[in-house]
Amino acid sequence: MxxxxxxxxxxxxxxxxxxxxxxxxxxxxxxxxxxxxxxxxxxxxxxxxxxxxxxxxxxxxxxxxxxxxxxxxxxxxxxxxxxxxxxxxxxxxxxxxxxxxxxxxxxxxxxxxxxxxxxxxxSRVLRHLGPEPLSEAFNAEWLIQKSVTKKIAIKPWLMDNKLVVGVGNIYASESLFQAGIHPDRPANGLSHLESERLVASIKAVLQRSIEQGGTTLRDFLQSDGKPGYFAQQLNVYGRAGEPCLHCGTPIMSGRHAQRSTYWCPSCQH
Incomplete structure (x- = not known):
C-alpha cells in the first residue's frame, strides 16, 4: 500500500x-x-x-x-x-x-x-485524522498526552491515524529502530526523553523517504513511472534473520495486529 x-x-x-x-x-x-x-x-x-x-x-x-x-x-x-x-x-x-x-x-x-x-x-474521511507527522503539532508533548492510558504495544499504536497520520507499517518499524525502542513496549511506558527521540526519528525517517522518492513496493510507481528508492536503505523492515547494520545481531520478526514487525533485539529496548 x-x-x-x-x-x-x-x-x-x-x-x-x-x-x-x-x-x-x-x-x-x-x-x-x-x-x-x-x-x-x-x-x-x-x-x-x-x-x-x-x-x-x-x-x-x-x-x-x-x-x-x-x-x-x-x-x-x-x-x-x-x-x-x-x-x-x-x-x-x-x-x-x-x-x-x-x-x-x-x-x-x-x-x-x-x-x-x-x-x-x-469530510467523513478527513475530520477524525490526527496531526501530520512533519508538522509542529506532532511533538513529544502530544505523544505523552495521548499515551497516558494506552497499554497497547507502541508499534501498532503509532499506526493509529487518530494519533498521527501516515506512520504506516514500514515507517513504524524503521522509526522505532532509529529511536532504539522495542516495538512490544507499552505506549504508556515511554519516558519524555524517549518520546522526544521517537518523534524526531519519525520525522527523520519520513523526510528522508520523501526526499528519496518513497519506498519501493511492488505496486507503487512514481507519477513518471519510476520506482522509489528508499527501500535500499531500510534498516530492519523485511530483513528478518539478516545481521543488524549497526551491531550485527540477527534481525527478529513478529506480528502486531496482523502486520509484520521487524526489530533488532540488541539495539532496541
Whole structure:
C-alpha cells in the first residue's frame, strides 16, 4: 500500500503538470471503487486547478467550488500521460486537461477512492485524522498526552491515524529502530526523553523517504513511472534473520495486529 512518502512523492510529481491548468472533463470508466465515485466528479467541466495538497494519505485537488479527494488504496497509482494514451484494463479514472495531458488513475484492486467535498472540515474521511507527522503539532508533548492510558504495544499504536497520520507499517518499524525502542513496549511506558527521540526519528525517517522518492513496493510507481528508492536503505523492515547494520545481531520478526514487525533485539529496548 502506498504510504505517506509515496503519496507526497506523487503529489510533488503531479502538481507542476496540473496546478493552474484547465480541467476540461473527467472520464470515469469504473464507477465503483472502495466507494462509488462521487457524482460531482462526472460533471466537472472547464475548471481551473487551484492547488494539489495532501492530508495524510489523501490527495486534495482544489477547484473553485470544491475539492476532489483521492486515495490510492492498496494498489492505486497516478500518472501524467498524453491525452491520446489508450486506457488499459485497470485504468478507472482520467482527468483531461487543456494542455494535452491526462491525470490517469490505475488501480487493479479498486480499493482507492475518488470523492467530492465542498468543505474539507466536514469530510467523513478527513475530520477524525490526527496531526501530520512533519508538522509542529506532532511533538513529544502530544505523544505523552495521548499515551497516558494506552497499554497497547507502541508499534501498532503509532499506526493509529487518530494519533498521527501516515506512520504506516514500514515507517513504524524503521522509526522505532532509529529511536532504539522495542516495538512490544507499552505506549504508556515511554519516558519524555524517549518520546522526544521517537518523534524526531519519525520525522527523520519520513523526510528522508520523501526526499528519496518513497519506498519501493511492488505496486507503487512514481507519477513518471519510476520506482522509489528508499527501500535500499531500510534498516530492519523485511530483513528478518539478516545481521543488524549497526551491531550485527540477527534481525527478529513478529506480528502486531496482523502486520509484520521487524526489530533488532540488541539495539532496541
Amino acid at each position: 502506498p504510504e505517506l512518502p509515496e503519496v507526497e512523492t506523487s503529489r510533488r510529481g503531479i502538481a507542476p503538470h496540473i496546478v493552474g491548468e484547465t480541467l476540461l472533463h473527467a472520464v470515469v470508466r469504473h464507477p465503483q471503487l472502495r466507494w462509488p465515485v462521487s457524482e460531482e466528479i462526472y460533471q466537472l467541466s472547464d475548471e481551473t486547478v487551484l492547488s494539489l495538497e495532501r492530508r495524510a494519505k489523501y490527495l486534495l485537488l482544489e477547484l473553485k467550488h470544491g475539492w476532489i479527494i483521492i486515495h490510492l488504496g492498496m494498489s492505486g497509482r497516478l500518472r501524467i500521460l498524453s491525452e491520446d494514451t489508450p486506457p488499459e484494463k485497470h485504468d478507472h479514472v482520467d482527468l483531461v486537461f487543456s494542455n494535452g495531458k491526462t491525470l490517469r488513475y490505475t488501480d487493479p484492486r479498486r480499493f482507492g477512492a475518488w470523492l467530492w467535498e465542498t468543505d474539507l472540515t466536514q
